[in-house]
Amino acid sequence: xxxxxxxxxxxxxxxxxxxxxxxxxxxxxxxxxxxxxxxxxxxxxxxxxxxxxxxxxxxxxxxxxxxxxxxxxxxxxxxxxxxxxxxxxxxxxxxxxxxxxxxxxxxxxxxxxxxxxxxxxxxxxxxxxxxxxxxxxxxxxxxxxxxxxxxxxxxxxxxxxxxxxxxxxxxxxxxxxxxxxxxxxxxxx
Amino acid sequence: xxxxxxxxxxxxxxxxxxxxxxxxxxxxxxxxxxxxxxxxxxxxxxxxxxxxxxxxxxxxxxxxxxxxxxxxxxxx
Numbered sequence: 001x002x003x004x005x006x007x008x009x010x011x012x013x014x015x016x017x018x019x020x021x022x023x024x025x026x027x028x029x030x031x032x033x034x035x036x037x038x039x040x041x042x043x044x045x046x047x048x049x050x051x052x053x054x055x056x057x058x059x060x061x062x063x064x065x066x067x068x069x070x071x072x073x074x075x076x077x078x079x080x081x082x083x084x085x086x087x088x089x090x091x092x093x094x095x096x097x098x099x100x101x102x103x104x105x106x107x108x109x110x111x112x113x114x115x116x117x118x119x120x121x122x123x124x125x126x127x128x129x130x131x132x133x134x135x136x137x138x139x140x141x142x143x144x145x146x147x148x149x150x151x152x153x154x155x156x157x158x159x160x161x162x163x164x165x166x167x168x169x170x171x172x173x174x175x176x177x178x179x180x181x182x183x184x185x186x187x188x189x
Numbered sequence: 190x191x192x193x194x195x196x197x198x199x200x201x202x203x204x205x206x207x208x209x210x211x212x213x214x215x216x217x218x219x220x221x222x223x224x225x226x227x228x229x230x231x232x233x234x235x236x237x238x239x240x241x242x243x244x245x246x247x248x249x250x251x252x253x254x255x256x257x258x259x260x261x262x263x264x265x
Contacts, residue, residue, distance in 0.1 A: 010239075010240075010242075136218075139216070139218065140216075142252070143216065143252050143254075146252055146253070146254040146257075147254045147255060148254070149254060149256065150254075150256040152257060155253075155254060155257060159242075159251055159252060159253075160240070160241075160242045161242075162242075162252055163241060163242030163243055163248075163249065163250070163251070164242050164243075166218045166219065166220050166243075166248055166250060167220075167242070167243050167248055169218070169220045170219075170220035170223065170226070170248060173220060173224070174224075174225050174226060177224065177225045
């Protein structure tokens with residue numbers, strides 16, 4: 001069960017109406033290494049992972065939904081007052097024809113989100129290594145988006161999200177360490 | 190010196206069609222170096238930690254794009 005807090009994890013500010021940036025950002029909404037894929041991946045894998053790290057997957061999976069909500073807010077703000085003409089110029093003409101002003105789970109190139117983006121192998125190490133890779137790929141994606149973006153307010157939010165990817169990767173690496181440990185040689189801090 | 194940015198010089202062909210972008214850089218984030226987080230590491234104050242995205246100073250590794258770096262240079 002979840003409890004919803006009606007606020008964003010980090011304030012989302014956007015300096016200017018820029019549908020082109022929205023087109024790039026949608027990669028983190030419905031792309032292979034996006035926040036939706038991350039949330040669904042972790043919240044699904046947690047059923048078949050040792051008890052010690054179930055809570056970690058729950059926490060991070062939940063946080064990914066908070067990130068998804070931030071990305072959605074960014075995309076919405078970047079496009080909300082754009083005319084069909086401006087959307088067309090930004091390369092979002094096809095999107096507008098299909099979805100109008102709505103958001104949709106697809107990547108920057110327009111391919112719809114698919115469950116084949118995520119995996120659940122049922123092997124704790126294989127799954128955690130996938131999760132580490134997913135976080136590093138998401139970190140790289142944020143870097144590429146920041147490289148494309150000239151909006152300082154938006155980049156501030158993107159930098160926060162990128163930092164969270166670093167922390168998540170760190171925690172998944174620690175989860176691997178926990179599972180590697182011999183049970184009789186417990187480290188106590 | 191410890192850095193979280195690495196650079197390398199790729200081979201330059203005399204026939205490269207685009208002007209070469211050298212050196213090339215990539216990121217090696219702090220999470221690669223620490224293993225299991227040791228106890229009692231330095232922390233940010235709570236409000237600052239919320240803005241930075243981490244409580245732990247050792248994991249803070251901000252990234253700026255080329256536009257921002259350009260602007261930062263203009264200001265100084």
